[in-house]
Each structure stands twice: as structure tokens, then as C-alpha cells.
Amino acid sequence: MTRSGGVIESRKQLASLLETATVRITLAVLFLVPLIFPIGQPNHPFVELKAFVLHVGMLLAASLWLWEGAIRLRLQRQPGKTNERVSPLGWLGWSPSRWAVVALSAMWLAQIVSTILSPLPEISFYGGNENFAGGNLYDAAALLIVFLVVAFKFRSVERLEQLAWVLIVSATIAAAYGVAQHFGWDPLGGRTGIRVPSSFGNTINFSAYVAMAIPATIVMPFIFKRTGRVFQLSAGLALAVQMAGMLFSESQGPYVGVLVALLALLAGIAL
Structure with a gap:
């Protein structure tokens, strides 16, 4: 291998390493923010x-992503390599994910x-x-x-499975904590009561997050072909804890949300 070939290969490896780091930081942020x-x-x-974990984590992820982008852009501009020009409309095409990125950016x-x-x-x-938090420009x-990393970096089944696991596990932990609060056991936060907020500090935010995880928990054994009894039992137990957490939050809006999600899930399975 020539020296220039070795440099190119090392840059490719560095770009791949930076991409992996960006994905893992994003997963860590998505896991920690609901629970911390x-x-x-x-x-x-x-x-x-x-908010602190969200800002620091995504600032780091964005910095690594920009570094990776600069390396890949330099690799595309290697001598002797033709660069195809792509128009914005040609790049968008009929891709729903790219149109979603444009809409959210707008x-x-x-x-x-x-x-x-203002x-x-x-x-x-x-x-x-x-x-x-959540309504200001900084948040x-x-x-x-977070949205852009998920849209552009989570394109494989493996990474989508990792994202689903982060959602399911964090929601199950939060739901278990909410159940403990309902029965008067909260040595960490001291927030026991009839309507439990879990680690969110707000009953509606808590149950809305769990509502997102319930359809993912239901389909996980089928989508990723895990049909062992231990896995099915674990998924069923996680689902029961999530539903109990939602029940004890007594938030009506997320009840409607999870009902609509389950109807959409059944329609998707039927199709």
C-alpha cells in the first residue's frame, strides 16, 4: 500500500470511529435524560x-459529526476522483426522511x-x-x-434495534420507579403520591414517554425474531410494568396516545 493509500485508509477509519462515537453518545443521552x-x-x-445532559451530550455529538463530515468531504475531493453535483431537489427525491429533515429545519x-x-x-x-424546558431555542x-443524528445515522437494523432498546429499557426503569412511588417508596426523590411523576417530575411527561415505549415493547420479540421463553417473559414483564406506571400516573392524554399507537400498530401488522 502506498503512503497516500495508507493516509486515505486511516482517514476512513477515523471517520468510521467518529460516526460510532456520535451514535453512542446520542444513545447515552437518550437513555440518561429520561432517568436523571x-x-x-x-x-x-x-x-x-x-437539560444540562442534553446540551452537553448533543454539543459533543454535533462536534464529532462535523469532524467526521470534514474528513469525508476531504476524502471525496481526492485527486482523480470525480465529484458528482447533486441538486437540492435531486437530493430530496421521494425520501420521507429527507423531507422530514427539511421540514423540521424550516x-x-x-x-x-x-x-x-422577540x-x-x-x-x-x-x-x-x-x-x-423544551420550548426555548437552546433546547x-x-x-x-438528536433528530438529525437519528435520521442520518440510524439507517441499519442493528442501530434501530439499539434505539428501540434504549427506549424500552429507560421507559421500563422509569415505570418501575413510578410504581414504587405509588406504593410510598421513594428514597431518591421524596415524591410519593397518588399521581406519580417518576423521574420526570411531571405525570404527563412520564406517561407520554412510557406510551411511546409500549408499542416498541410489544413488537420487539416479533421484529427481531427473538422467540425464546426467557425473552418473551422479560418483554411481557416490561410491558406490565410500563402499563402499571401509566395507570398510576392517571394522565388521560397519554392513554389516548397509546390507544392510537396500538391501533396504528395493528393496522400496520394487518397490512
């Missing part, structure tokens, strides 16, 4: 730690313009209350990075 909260500090802003651009024109741009950017940017 200020332990033993009931009066502390509940979402602050979640929405985020509108939020940037709204923040610039009478209180600092509040529009950072948010006005640490207990009500929206981090969530957009």
Missing part, C-alpha cells in the same frame, strides 16, 4: 439536570427568526423557567441535533 434528576432535592429545578429556522424578533430575546433563547437546537 436531582436526587434528594425536591425543591431543586427538576429539569435543569436533564421550523427551527422560524424559531430562530422568532427569537431574533421583545425578550434572552428569555426566548434560554427559556424563562428551568422547570419548563430546540439540542433536540434538532
Whole structure:
């Protein structure tokens, strides 16, 4: 192998390593954010730690992704290699994922313009209350990075399975914690009561997250061809814990959401 060939190969390996790191950081963030909260500090802003993990993790993931992109762009511009020009419409084509990326990017651009024109741009950017995160531009940017990483990097069955496992396991842990709260056992947060918030600090957010995991838990044994009794028993137990957590949250909106999701799931199976 020539020296230039060795350099190209090492750059390809580095780009692949950076892609793997970006995916794993994103998975770690998606696992930690639902579960992390200020332990033993009931009066502390509940979402602050979640927002911190989200911002730091996705800033790191975006930096690694940009580094990877720069390496791949340089590899495409090697001497003797023709670069095909692709128009924006040609790139979009009939790909639903790419159109979804454009639509969400347009929405985020509108939020940037709204923040610039806001009478209180600092509040529009950072948010006005640490207990009500998600609506400001700073959080929206981090969530957009999550969306883009999932849209562009989770293209294989293996990675989609990893994403499903993160959703199922984190939702099951959160649901189990909610069940414990319902029965008066919460040594970490001290938030026992009739309507349990689990690790989310909010009953609706908690049950909405679990509602997303229930269809994934149902189809996991069928989609990924795992039919062993131990796996089926584990999936059934996880599903029971999730449904109990939703029941004890007493949030009506997510009940409707999970019902619609299950109807869509049955329709998909029928088709």
C-alpha cells in the first residue's frame, strides 16, 4: 500500500470511529435524560439536570459529526476522483426522511427568526423557567441535533434495534420507579403520591414517554425474531410494568396516545 493509500485508509477509519462515537453518545443521552434528576432535592429545578445532559451530550455529538463530515468531504475531493453535483431537489427525491429533515429545519429556522424578533430575546433563547424546558431555542437546537443524528445515522437494523432498546429499557426503569412511588417508596426523590411523576417530575411527561415505549415493547420479540421463553417473559414483564406506571400516573392524554399507537400498530401488522 502506498503512503497516500495508507493516509486515505486511516482517514476512513477515523471517520468510521467518529460516526460510532456520535451514535453512542446520542444513545447515552437518550437513555440518561429520561432517568436523571436531582436526587434528594425536591425543591431543586427538576429539569435543569436533564437539560444540562442534553446540551452537553448533543454539543459533543454535533462536534464529532462535523469532524467526521470534514474528513469525508476531504476524502471525496481526492485527486482523480470525480465529484458528482447533486441538486437540492435531486437530493430530496421521494425520501420521507429527507423531507422530514427539511421540514423540521424550516421550523427551527422560524424559531430562530422568532427569537431574533422577540421583545425578550434572552428569555426566548434560554427559556424563562428551568422547570419548563423544551420550548426555548437552546433546547430546540439540542433536540434538532438528536433528530438529525437519528435520521442520518440510524439507517441499519442493528442501530434501530439499539434505539428501540434504549427506549424500552429507560421507559421500563422509569415505570418501575413510578410504581414504587405509588406504593410510598421513594428514597431518591421524596415524591410519593397518588399521581406519580417518576423521574420526570411531571405525570404527563412520564406517561407520554412510557406510551411511546409500549408499542416498541410489544413488537420487539416479533421484529427481531427473538422467540425464546426467557425473552418473551422479560418483554411481557416490561410491558406490565410500563402499563402499571401509566395507570398510576392517571394522565388521560397519554392513554389516548397509546390507544392510537396500538391501533396504528395493528393496522400496520394487518397490512
